[in-house]
Amino acid sequence: MQGQRIGYIRVSSFDQNPDRQLEQIEVGKVFTDKASGKDTQRPELERLLAFVREGDTVVVHSMDRLARNLDDLRRIVQGLTQRGVRMEFVKEGLAFTGDDSPMANLMLSVMGAFAEFERALIRERQREGIVLAKQRGAYRGRKKSLNSEQIAKLKQRVAAGDQKTLVARDFGISRETLYQYLRED
Template sequence: MNKNKRVGYVRVSSMDQNTDRQLDGIETDKLFTDKASGKDTKRPQLQAALDYVREGDVLVVHSMDRLARNTEDLLRTVRELKERHVSVQFVKEGITFSGVQANPMDDLMMTMLGGFAQFERAIIRERQREGIELAKAKGVYKGRKPSLSPEQVSTLRQRAAGGEPKATIARDLGISRETLYQYLRQQEAA
């Protein structure tokens, strides 16, 4: 007998964010978790969840902005799931889009809520930029905390000067190659 499943999907924006609170207290049969920015198109666990769900299943997501990068992406993803007769439940919004029957009101509601969420994210980013500019003008903005300690930077530069592959150095230090190159450029500018 094929039992319908409740499949959870969780996405956090960074490695240090906690996933526990997103579907806390929500029962699921299987859970997929991505640690990636919403704007990132590479969300392997979302793709795995979409491949996993079957007709009659429910995909459970904390909120619309956790599932999609923008309104267009949200509408497409939910539409494709509904076409496969998979329901989508958004916990924060308290709404479920049925994979069994078409409901024009659901589609309208999803479009409006997705649009509001996208607008809200844009406003937050704009406020953040304004706050940083004000802090810079006051001389209190210090920027992002350095990824590496001074000792690690010294080691990085010695290894790079010794001809070791940059990708290997970056991987060993747990940084991106771009961050590695930024540290090397700082040395050249000094």
């Protein structure tokens, strides 16, 4: 049974261009998430999983674009192939059908482990870079969500007894961020 080719794209930030991931790859439909790989909320991936049917092929640029870690990768690939959906990873040049040999399953695990290892190295280098930048006085951290006037209003509302959850929602920040502002003097 010949189904349709469906692309899945995940970019880590809103300013990244998703088009290059499936450039020159022919697909009938594309699902795009704009979220970090560690983020468990990937609504377009969930839509894709609900959309695909037996005989379809899901095309992804690379394994690290599909899954957060090796367990997640194996779960998604096995879940799809058990439903008769073929998985293709362009960068790795691998395809999985569910009728895969032990060697194909080994390749999935090894390549997935390499992708997980690469992400860990990137995080480690990022942490080291931040430490060095802090030592040089060049690291300022993330830009504050609120300006000083908004922070003052936030503190006034909390002091007046407003519910912190509502205050956070009104300012478009998380409760944790609200508590960080309250701790500042």
